[in-house]
Amino acid sequence: MESRIDRIKKQLHSASYKLTPQREATVRVLLEHEEDHLSAEDVYLLVKEKSPEIGLATVYRTLELLTELKVVDKINFGDGVSRYDLRQEGAAHFHHHLVCIECGAVDEIQDDLLGDVEKIVERDWNFKIKDHRLTFHGICWRCHKKSDEKTENDKQ
Amino acid sequence: MESRIDRIKKQLHSASYKLTPQREATVRVLLEHEEDHLSAEDVYLLVKEKSPEIGLATVYRTLELLTELKVVDKINFGDGVSRYDLRQEGAAHFHHHLVCIECGAVDEIQDDLLGDVEKIVERDWNFKIKDHRLTFHGICWRCHKKSDEKTENDKQ
DNA sequence: TTTGGTGCAAAGGCTTTGCACAGTT
């Protein structure tokens, strides 16, 4: 059976790039942290744990390459650093994010919420959509829960 | 009749800030370029035309202040610079953007397209939405038109 | 005179780039 990393390897090859040990180590870190939204520095530190000789510049170059090949998406939550998010294989659309303004947590929404909205935009604005970014900023369920518990305690 | 700048002045005052000449010059530039999505540098150069003695740091500080007061929104289209966008007065929601990957133009959508989507997110993810960012990347109507015209010409 | 605001230059943080070297083909 073909693994995820094999498929990424093929993608690289078909664009005339090699899956070098450094690139493989970087991709593995991304696969192991699919839920997270790692910055280049984050990725670098994690890769370094297993491949201490890697340089930060190589990580940047690899992430740029993977972005170009659409293996990852480069996203920006407005905090000054770029974050890299592995694309879901075969996903027709880019997933959405919920950023908690209280605790900073970032949750992902895989559902396609924008189907109808995109139809409207394409029709009414004559705009051919290729990609989208949707991020909600607010209070996550964990912080809700925390403040509910606090209210409970205050009562007693 | 109360002007837009008067209302912004009041907003500043109620947060114990003054509308200094530099701040006023900056706000005026933003008002005169409401359609655009200016970077701090852009704003600085435009302000400098009328108030040559202003410093870049002051522009940054003013833009930060206006962002804090929610007079402007700081947005980021992933090109490495922050852009500043005057909020529509009384707008319940932040408008959306169409970024053309061909010509780089940025159009705004003022319509509230996310009402239904937000209800779903709040209910299904128990997430209290405070703000959102929605950007579509694709081909704008102008570039569509251009390529249509080209096709027409090719036929002849 | 106290406080908030400004301009300038320096520092900061993230990212990119130049260059010599290593690894493959």
Place this chain on the structure above:
DNA sequence: AACTGTGCAAAGCCTTTGCACCAAA
């Protein structure tokens, strides 16, 4: 040998900050 990729350090770019000075209350 030719080429791609790498590590390191330096440079780049946007943004923030320290500090002396200015202006208003």
